Amino acid sequence: MPGPADTHTRPVADPAIAEVLAKWWGFDALRPLQADAIRAAIDGRDSLVVMPTGGGKSLCYQLPPLVSETTDVVISPLVALMKDQVDSLEAIGYPAAALHGALSQEERSQIRDQLAAGELRLLFVAPERLVNTGLLDQLAQLGVKRFAIDEAHCISQWGHDFRPEYRQLAMLRDRFPTASIHAFTATATPQVRNDIARQLSLRDPAVLVGTFDRPNLVYRVVPRTDRIAQTLQILGRHKGEASIVYCISRKETESLAARLAAEGLLARPYHAGLDAKERHKTQEAFARETIDVVVATVAFGMGIDRSDVRLVLHTSLPKSLEAYQQETGRAGRDGLAAECVLLYSSADMFSWESLVRKSAAESDLDQDEQEQLIGSQVAHLHAMRRYAQAARCRHAALSEYFGQSYEAESCGACDVCLGETESLPEATVIAQKIISCVARVQERFGVRHVSEVLRGAKTEGITRYGHDRLSTFGLLAQLDQRAVENLVHQLLDQELLARTGGDRPVVTLNERSWEVMRGQRSVVLLEPRGSKAKTTKADADDWQGVDRELFERLRSWRRRVAEARGKPAWTIFDDKALRSIAREKPTSPAALLRCRGIGEKRLADFGPAILDLVAGRTPADE
Ligand code: ADP
Numbered sequence: 001m002p003g004p005a006d007t008h009t010r011p012v013a014d015p016a017i018a019e020v021l022a023k024w025w026g027f028d029a030l031r032p033l034q035a036d037a038i039r040a041a042i043d044g045r046d047s048l049v050v051m052p053t054g055g056g057k058s059l060c061y062q063l064p065p066l067v068s069e070t071t072d073v074v075i076s077p078l079v080a081l082m083k084d085q086v087d088s089l090e091a092i093g094y095p096a097a098a099l100h101g102a103l104s105q106e107e108r109s110q111i112r113d114q115l116a117a118g119e120l121r122l123l124f125v126a127p128e129r130l131v132n133t134g135l136l137d138q139l140a141q142l143g144v145k146r147f148a149i150d151e152a153h154c155i156s157q158w159g160h161d162f163r164p165e166y167r168q169l170a171m172l173r174d175r176f177p178t179a180s181i182h183a184f185t186a187t188a189t190p191q192v193r194n195d196i197a198r199q200l201s202l203r204d205p206a207v208l209v210g211t212f213d214r215p216n217l218v219y220r221v222v223p224r225t226d227r228i229a230q231t232l233q234i235l236g237r238h239k240g241e242a243s244i245v246y247c248i249s250r251k252e253t254e255s256l257a258a259r260l261a262a263e264g265l266l267a268r269p270y271h272a273g274l275d276a277k278e279r280h281k282t283q284e285a286f287a288r289e290t291i292d293v294v295v296a297t298v299a300f301g302m303g304i305d306r307s308d309v310r311l312v313l314h315t316s317l318p319k320s321l322e323a324y325q326q327e328t329g330r331a332g333r334d335g336l337a338a339e340c341v342l343l344y345s346s347a348d349m350f351s352w353e354s355l356v357r358k359s360a361a362e363s364d365l366d367q368d369e370q371e372q373l374i375g376s377q378v379a380h381l382h383a384m385r386r387y388a389q390a391a392r393c394r395h396a397a398l399s400e401y402f403g404q405s406y407e408a409e410s411c412g413a414c415d416v417c418l419g420e421t422e423s424l425p426e427a428t429v430i431a432q433k434i435i436s437c438v439a440r441v442q443e444r445f446g447v448r449h450v451s452e453v454l455r456g457a458k459t460e461g462i463t464r465y466g467h468d469r470l471s472t473f474g475l476l477a478q479l480d481q482r483a484v485e486n487l488v489h490q491l492l493d494q495e496l497l498a499r500t501g502g503d504r505p506v507v508t509l510n511e512r513s514w515e516v517m518r519g520q521r522s523v524v525l526l527e528p529r530g531s532k533a534k535t536t537k538a539d540a541d542d543w544q545g546v547d548r549e550l551f552e553r554l555r556s557w558r559r560r561v562a563e564a565r566g567k568p569a570w571t572i573f574d575d576k577a578l579r580s581i582a583r584e585k586p587t588s589p590a591a592l593l594r595c596r597g598i599g600e601k602r603l604a605d606f607g608p609a610i611l612d613l614v615a616g617r618t619p620a621d622e
């Protein structure tokens with residue numbers, strides 16, 4: 001039974017490219033933009049390729065040097081990402097190496113020798129390495145014809161990740177006037193795009209912009225009522241699968257990871273405050289599939305590239321849709337169905353806003369610049385909040401934010417289109433109760449106190465102010481504290497209530513509150529318990545015809561191989577390849593070669609073991 005098609009791939013017209021693709025990668029098709037990007041590279045035409053995470057950028061610079069038999073150079077900002085790529089290239093027998101600061105003198109000169117002998121097809125280099133060493137001379141001597149700049153938005157200060165060392169790449173055009181330059185990024189704004197082209201002096205570049213929609217991702221936004229309980233519930237849908245849980249603070253990542261571990265999950269925290277060794281250990285354990293869950297801070301750019309992440313869970317609000325797109329982009333990079341859940345509470349908006357103001361005040365920017373910075377960051381926050389609150393298709397909302405229209409009526413892959421968002425009956429009446437309570441306490445108290453009054457709690461504060469004598473006392477006694485606070489936050493989100501700034505924010509009324517009170521405005525509130533996630537079509541399709549038992553056996557075999565080789569598991573095989581095998585159940589090397597992701601090198605290395613596993617035997621080499 002054939003598996004689901006890879007996202008919009010097409011057969012390859014050029015036989016030389018098709019051959020290389022099948023022989024080395026075991027792929028039989030290219031995504032449309034990949035085909036164009038590869039064409040440009042082979043023709044030596046500059047290009048600017050904009051593709052979302054998981055779009056398949058790396059193939060665009062990995063494949064051309066095999067066809068043209070050249071040594072190409074890739075500039076990449078993160079050592080961890082370079083290493084991962086070199087590892088996964090090694091798994092297919094592809095000659096590549098990475099030059100970075102963490103190498104010993106000996107390793108470095110070994111790479112220089114390989115380079116001189118023309119043995120490498122790709123050389124990965126950190127930008128600061130490229131400009132500070134005699135490397136440039138060597139590359140010039142070798143006659144390097146092609147440079148790929150990964151994460152090219154790092155060159156622009158309009159981008160979200162400006163790196164001053166990228167600025168020096170402007171010299172490539174002068175030093176290598178006959179070489180072509182190929183810039184790759186996932187950041188789409190036209191301003192950043194133009195800046196990249198200008199700074200790198202691209203000549204009539206082929207500008208190739210991909211679709212930002214990720215059809216295999218299911219997006220859900222769930223009102224946050226109980227961080228830990230909800231996290232456990234959502235992780236329960238992904239037992240034994242790779243998951244990333246994002247938190248805002250380091251402390252949160254540690255306490256949540258400890259809590260998950262206590263529940264028997266294989267979870268570890270990951271943040272910039274841990275020492276390098278600890279971080280490295282966690283990263284490796286995740287890559288080799290000995291842990292399933294990483295609980296990380298959003299502030300930290302993880303060098304984690306595992307392609308079979310099935311869940312990205314945000315327990316707090318990300319600070320922009322750009323950040324959200326990037327972080328959720330780490331899910332389902334293998335093209336298989338994956339879930340992205342955002343636990344949303346407007347309380348996060350207020351924490352972020354005060355954080356933004358605080359860090360601007362502590363910076364050495366002048367007053368005007370501070371105001372500008374705050375303005376732009378707050379605008380990003382509001383875009384994020386609007387996304388979370390809107391009761392409309394998430395795929396459509398994200399696409400449109402990134403400047404692309406989304407045609408489909410229903411995506412079939414978000415909480416809104418799946419009809420999962422449950423609204424509360426009698427929401428207008430409940431809203432009126434809450435608003436009148438805010439009026440009764442004279443707009444002088446915060447969310448917690450207002451909620452306690454509504455619940456009829458006997459706190460010290462309530463007794464002191466005599467709020468137990470108010471007519472609104474205990475009006476929502478049937479709900480628990482978290483649920484009531486959540487409803488108050490939903491009203492704040494919809495601007496049906498207002499809130500003051502400062503350290504002790506107070507809930508106040510606005511014009512819209514009075515409209516609700518007068519019955520001139522009806523209110524929709526979501527069930528604070530959250531709702532049940534349904535199975536999506538994409539997920540069902542991805543499992544179509546797959547023998548799950550065999551798939552799990554293949555996975556544990558992959559884990560053992562990864563452990564023995566000291567390599568990330570996904571570089572050995574990705575999930576899509578394993579599912580393809582567990583679907584086709586090949587009984588001969590020829591049949592195995594037809595499975596997705598099996599090229600000649602993998603067939604030679606693992607063919608016998610896989611055929612044994614499919615036949616239900618223990619592989620001979622174990
Ligand atoms: P990016 O660098 O844009 O984030 P990657 O290059 O890591 O994306 O590719 C994402 C995933 O898509 C990888 O698992 C890769 O193996 C797979 N992939 C890329 N191109 C193809 C293709 N033409 N056919 C099948 N799978 C592909």
Ligand code: ZN
Pocket residue numbers: 392393394395396410411412413414415416417418
């Ligand atoms: Zn939708």
